[in-house]
Amino acid sequence: xxxxxxxxxxxxxxxxxxxxxxxxxxxxxxxxxxxxxxxxxxxxxxxxxxxxxxxxxxxxxxxxxxxxxxxxxxxxxxxxxxxxxxxxxxxxxxxxxxxxxxxxxxxxxxxxxxxxxxxxxxxxxxxxxxxxxxxxxxxxxxxxxxxxxxxxxxxxxxxxxxxxxxxxxxxxxxxxxxxxxxxxxxxxxxxxxxxxxxxxxxxxxxxxxxxxxxxxxxxxxxxxxxxxxxxxxxxxxxxxxxxxxxxxxxxxxxxxxxxxxxxxxxxxxxxxxx
Numbered sequence: 001x002x003x004x005x006x007x008x009x010x011x012x013x014x015x016x017x018x019x020x021x022x023x024x025x026x027x028x029x030x031x032x033x034x035x036x037x038x039x040x041x042x043x044x045x046x047x048x049x050x051x052x053x054x055x056x057x058x059x060x061x062x063x064x065x066x067x068x069x070x071x072x073x074x075x076x077x078x079x080x081x082x083x084x085x086x087x088x089x090x091x092x093x094x095x096x097x098x099x100x101x102x103x104x105x106x107x108x109x110x111x112x113x114x115x116x117x118x119x120x121x122x123x124x125x126x127x128x129x130x131x132x133x134x135x136x137x138x139x140x141x142x143x144x145x146x147x148x149x150x151x152x153x154x155x156x157x158x159x160x161x162x163x164x165x166x167x168x169x170x171x172x173x174x175x176x177x178x179x180x181x182x183x184x185x186x187x188x189x190x191x192x193x194x195x196x197x198x199x200x201x202x203x204x205x206x207x208x209x210x211x212x213x214x215x216x217x218x219x220x221x222x223x224x225x226x227x228x229x230x231x232x233x234x235x236x237x238x239x240x241x242x243x244x245x246x247x248x249x250x251x252x253x254x255x256x257x258x259x260x261x262x263x264x265x266x267x268x269x270x271x272x273x274x
Contacts, residue, residue, distance in 0.1 A: 018137035019094045019150040025129060030088030032120060039070040071121060072113045079109035093154025099147045108146040115142035160194045169235040172223050178240055179218040189215060189233050196230060
């Protein structure tokens with residue numbers, strides 16, 4: 001498993017969607033204000049209500065207890081109950097998950113919060129920012145010890161623009177024999193069309209010609225001579241999707257008819273609602 005990928009049981013590498021350091025800094029600053037403000041408010045309440053009854057040793061004990069409660073136990077409880085969320089992460093669209101992508105438990109949240117007491121509050125965030133910038137997934141020390149990272153759950157990858165059938169190729173595509181494209185070729189072709197405008201002209205022409213030739217190996221007859229390979233790829237992918245959709249609709253209709261036949265009463269007896 002690479003630092004920025006998760007290798008699942010089927011042997012497929014999935015992108016982790018790890019959050020960038022900038023978003024982690026913003027969410028951490030919001031959380032620090034929330035929990036730090038809670039700690040200050042707790043001290044003020046204690047000072048106003050019990051200050052006259054506490055000596056030096058008692059004040060030190062109360063201080064330690066308040067800091068542990070508001071800066072360690074409270075964040076750990078919030079992350080555990082919300083499965084990796086906090087005020088800051090909810091605001092910027094992040095969630096803390098395990099290295100395998102699963103939800104965190106209390107031990108993960110407690111480890112992160114306990115280490116964060118030193119790397120976030122005592123060092124004013126310098127340790128956390130430094131380690132996050134040096135980590136492929138933007139991990140701070142607490143994440144490294146707990147086996148977690150912050151995943152981006154909002155504002156991530158955008159949907160690909162829809163494909164359209166070139167009108168002048170529709171008569172050819174609807175009558176052509178299109179065999180099933182290999183999944184890798186179909187995905188590569190789809191991604192190429194989505195990102196073609198951002199490629200250099202020479203790279204775009206070379207990749208388009210290569211992919212067009214590979215796609216035409218599964219199509220008969222070939223399109224009119226001189227057709228641009230990008231139009232050919234788009235026509236084949238659109239027609240392939242249309243045919244697969246039509247087959248799925250027909251399969252579902254057959255399944256519905258079979259369910260109705262199996263569930264019907266024999267000899268044409270009408271069913272009644274009870």
